[in-house]
Amino acid sequence: MTSPVVDIDSVGHDYATRQGVQQVLRSVSIRAYPGEMVCVVGPSGIGKTTLLRIIAGLQRPTYGTVSVAGKVLNGPSDSVGLVFQDYSRSLYPWLSVLDNVGLPLRAGLSRVERLERSRAAIHEVGLDAAEAKRPWELSGGMQQRVAIARAVAYRPAVLLMDEPFASVDAQTRSDLEDLTLRVRDDFGQTVVLITHDVDEAVYLADRIVVLHGSPARVIAEIPVPFGPRDQLETRGGAEFARIRSQVHRLIRFGASEVLTSEEIPCVS
Ligand SMILES: Nc1ncnc2c1ncn2[C@@H]1O[C@H](COP(=O)(O)OP(=O)(O)O)[C@@H](O)[C@H]1O
Ligand SMILES: [Mg+2]
Known part of the structure; x- marks a missing residue:
């Protein structure tokens, strides 16, 4: 049988608050293939x-474990690549689209490889014409596309x-x-x-x-x-x-x- 890529095993989470302990998650198990x-x-x-x-x-x-690609986190x-709701806070306003997307690319890639991967991801989300722009020059939907390109550029x-x-x-x-x-x-x-x-x-x-x-x-x-x-x-x-x-x-x-x-x- 195929192994799960994400294996959330009996995860529980409590927050300590001023009123005491707040139990938020209990025994959550989810697998994604x-x-x-x-x-x-x-x-x-x-x-x-x-x-x-x-x-x-x-x-x-607080309890349980999460494994991704077979390794306990x-x-x-x-x-893992991440995309949050708040795109306006997840992009660097002073960097171009191309540099925002290339930023998290793994060390060890050459400059040319980084550029190639960034451009492939930008192309995937249809923003080729905007690669030199800054996030604040883009609409909200375009900024979220940049965030998606950045999350997938290094192929997590x-x-x-x-x-x-x-x-x-x-x-x-x-x-x-x-x-x-x-x-x-x-x-x-x-x-x-x-x-x-x-x-x-x-x-x-x-x-x-x-x-x-x-x-x-x-x-x-x-x-x-x-x-x-x-x-x-x-x-x-x-x-x-x-x-x-x-x-x-x-x-x-x-x-x-x-x-x-x-x-x-x-x-x-
Ligand atoms: N850092 C934190 N410290 C204390 N309580 C938190 C913290 N983050 C979230 N909570 C509480 O945990 C509960 C779940 O929050 P959250 O995970 O943000 O829910 P959702 O994303 O479904 O809206 C809420 O009651 C929230 O107030
Ligand atoms: Mg939430």
Whole structure:
């Protein structure tokens, strides 16, 4: 059997607050397999960003372990590329698009290789004509495309995205969703995308992981059977509506109250 690229094993997280210990995540186990797009959904405040920071190696879990590409994480890993919601803070305003994208490229690459990789990533996101511009000369959607190019330029095995399209308008959001699918297909990344937006998760995911409760745990994993996606056709279909309503009910009521066991394909 194929090994998972991301293996989140029984992760729990507590924050120490002035009121005492706040348990945010409990026994969260999620696996993502090569080339898979896994979308983790849950409402605001449930612990999604905490989980993403743990998968990125930016924060240590209180319990459990995370392995990426077969190695247990002990800190940030260069197998992981990150895209956050707030593109305006993730790019360096004084650097050109080309230099922003090239910045994290691994030491050990020659200047020519760095340029080649940066330009390939910039081309992938359709920003060839803007490579000499500074981020503040670009629209929000274009800045987020730069952030995506930067995250994939050094070809990490995993792309982690935290609400990446939450700060752009609806049309730009659709464009960025399709761009993310294309980048995944062309560069072969395994993607873990975290969002509160159920429609976005159903549109993008090969598998949806639903978080629920406080502390949050995984209450369902829902495979999404669509082939190549199309914003109008996929979203307009009956299967889309069915999965969407299933995920909404899970988020709202949890697993046991509303679903029979056949309705939850796999519950961890
Ligand atoms: N650094 C921190 N210290 C203390 N509590 C935190 C910290 N970061 C997040 N929290 C708390 O953990 C919970 C989950 O936050 P977060 O992971 O940001 O959720 P989400 O991304 O789903 O909105 C919230 O109650 C938040 O206040
Ligand atoms: Mg968050």
